[in-house]
Structures are given as structure tokens and as C-alpha cells.
Amino acid sequence: MFRLQGSKVLAVDMTGDAVKAKNGSMVAYDGQMSFKKLSGGGEGLRGMVTRRLTGEQMTLMEVTGQGTCWFADRASEINLVNLQGDKLYVESSNLLATDSGLRTGTSFTGLRGASQGNGLFTTTIEGHGQAAIMSDGPAVVLRVSRQYPLTVDPGAYIAHQGNLQQSFQSGVTFRTFLGEGGGEAFQIRFEGDGLVYVQPSERNTVAGDV
Numbered sequence: 001m002f003r004l005q006g007s008k009v010l011a012v013d014m015t016g017d018a019v020k021a022k023n024g025s026m027v028a029y030d031g032q033m034s035f036k037k038l039s040g041g042g043e044g045l046r047g048m049v050t051r052r053l054t055g056e057q058m059t060l061m062e063v064t065g066q067g068t069c070w071f072a073d074r075a076s077e078i079n080l081v082n083l084q085g086d087k088l089y090v091e092s093s094n095l096l097a098t099d100s101g102l103r104t105g106t107s108f109t110g111l112r113g114a115s116q117g118n119g120l121f122t123t124t125i126e127g128h129g130q131a132a133i134m135s136d137g138p139a140v141v142l143r144v145s146r147q148y149p150l151t152v153d154p155g156a157y158i159a160h161q162g163n164l165q166q167s168f169q170s171g172v173t174f175r176t177f178l179g180e181g182g183g184e185a186f187q188i189r190f191e192g193d194g195l196v197y198v199q200p201s202e203r204n205t206v207a208g209d210v
Contacts, residue, residue, distance in 0.1 A: 001013045002080055002097070002099075002130040002132060004078060004080065005070065007077050007078065007138065008072055008075050008076065008077060008078060009027065009070050009071070009072045009078070010070065010071045010072065010078050010096060010097060010132045011068055011069075011070050012063075012068065012069050012070075012071065012097065013067075013068050014031075014033075014063075014064075014065055014066060014067065014068070014069065015066055016064075016065070016066055017064070017100065018062050018063060018064040018100035019062070019063050019069070019097055019098070019099065019100055020038065020060045020061070020062055020063075020097060020098050020099075020100055020102075020104070021060065021061055021063055021071050021096060021097035021098075022059070022060060022061075022071070022073060022095065022096050022097065023037060023059040023060060023061045024061075025071045025072060025073045025096060025097070026061075026063065026069060026070070026071055027070050027071065027072045028069075028070045029065070029067060029068065029069040029070065030067045030068055031065055031066045031067015031068065032065050032066055032067060033063055033064070033065035033067065033069055034063070034064050034065060035061050035062070035063055036061060036062045036063075036064070037059065037060075037061050038059070038060040038061060038062055060104075062100065071096055071097055071132070073096060073134060076096075076134035076135060076136065077134065077135045077136070077137060077138050077139060077199075078096060078132050078133070078134055079132070079133050079134075079135060079139050079141075079197065080130055080131075080132055081130065081131045081132070081133060081159070081161070081197075082129075082130055083102065083125065083126070083127060083128060083129055083130070083131060083161070084128060085127065085128055086126070086161055086162065087124055087125070087126040087161065088124065088125040088126070088131055088133075088159055088160075088161045089107060089122055089123070089124055089159055089160050089161065090122065090123055090124075090125065090131075090133050090158065090159035090197075091122055091123065091157075091158065091159070092122070092123045094133050094134050094135065094158050094159060095123060095125075095131070095132075095133055095134070096132040096133060096134050097131070097132045098125055098129065098130070098131040098132070099127075099129030099130050099131070101127055101128070101129050102125050102126065102127040102128075102129045102131060103125070103126045103127050104123060104124065104125055104126075105123070105124045105126070106122065106123060106124060107122055107123075107124045133158060133159055133197065134158075135158050135197070135199035135200075135201075136199050136200075136201035136203070137199055137200040137201050138200065139158055139197050139198060139199050139200075140197075140198050140200070141195050141196070141197055142195065142196045142197075142198060143194075143195060144162070144164060144190045144191070144192060144193065144194050144195070144196060145193055146191070146192065146193060149189060149190060149191040150189070150190045150196055151169065151187045151188065151189045151190075152187065152188050152190070152196060152198055153186075153187060153188075153202055154186055154187070154188055155202030155203045156198045156199055156200070156201065156202050156203075157188060157196070157197075157198060158197040158198060158199050159196075159197040160190065160194060160195060160196045160197065161194055161195050162192065162193055162194015162195055163192045163193050163194055164190045164191065164192040164193070164194040164196070165190070165191050165192050166188055166189070166190055167188075167189045167191070168186070168187075168188060168189075169186065169187045169188070169189050
């Protein structure tokens, strides 16, 4: 059972079950807990090959025990996501913890990932259960529908879920290189039906330097 204790600490109550969390994110626990280091990109041989190919080097640990374990990371805001068999796409640096039953993997992001400076792949979480993702400041969850597509800054994007298609938009012109651009050279456009998580802060990105 995931629950927030304040906005920056995740409490997980366990009765002999397990949770996967960012390596080193445990800040306290009561009861009996054991910790085992894992790796991101998926489990087993396929996961190992995926990590080699994609460079998605998220490090996780599996925490098993009875009691309550508290997790946090650099005082980041924490957001809980409930998955009902759908898939969550999240940058590995924004993932704090998941139910142990959720499957992790990687997905190709193309130019979106390149514009964020996070590489060409992102982490996926799939199944039934809860995930905790982090943001720099309180995140907002924005609804995308077929009537109302959404455009976001690559530096503010955290995650998305649902049946969404992404496209990369660039406003780079010759005037950009003369220092006369519009100030928002790159955006990501989401169309379809789903949710997009956006933080009120822009990380340093390749796009932000243009």
C-alpha cells in the first residue's frame, strides 16, 4: 500500500510482500526489511540486453519485509499513479518506486528523448498496481482528448499514460541561429486520449540551449 506522508515522502506498508524502489532512496523503516539491488530496463536476460542497447541505466532495489518503509529522493515532490493494466512512460530519473508486480521495460522515444538530453529511450511500467514518480515542484496532470491535443515543453515533461501519440515540433529557423527565435524552439505534441504529467520547472535540455 503506497501512501504519501507529506508531499515529499512515500510510505509503503508491507506484510511480507515486496516493492521496487530507486536505489538508495530508503530514508527510514520500522519492522524487518531486506534490500536487494536490481537494474532497470526490464528483468532477466532480455532486460540485460535492453540495458546494453538503450543505455537506460536505471538502478532499482527490491525491498521485502514486514512493517513500513519510507522513501524519498532529494526532497522531490512525489506523485502516485494507479495503473489498471495500462502502461506508464516515465523518465528513469523521475521514477521513485513501483509495486513489485508491475513490469518495467524501455521504449524508443526518438527526437523527444534527444531534445530532453535523456537519450533515445525511456522507461515503461505496465500492469496493475501503483507507481510513485517524482517532480521538481508539485506536478500537474493534464488530460488529453481527441478534441483537445496538448503541447508541452520537453524540459517540463515527466510522464504520460493512455492511448497517446507523440510528435516532435520544432520552431528552429535561420532566425533562431541569429538569436531572434521565439524562445520555445522545441515542443512535444500529444494527441489521442490519456494523461500527461508536467512539472513546474524546466530541466536543462538540449532544446533549451537552442
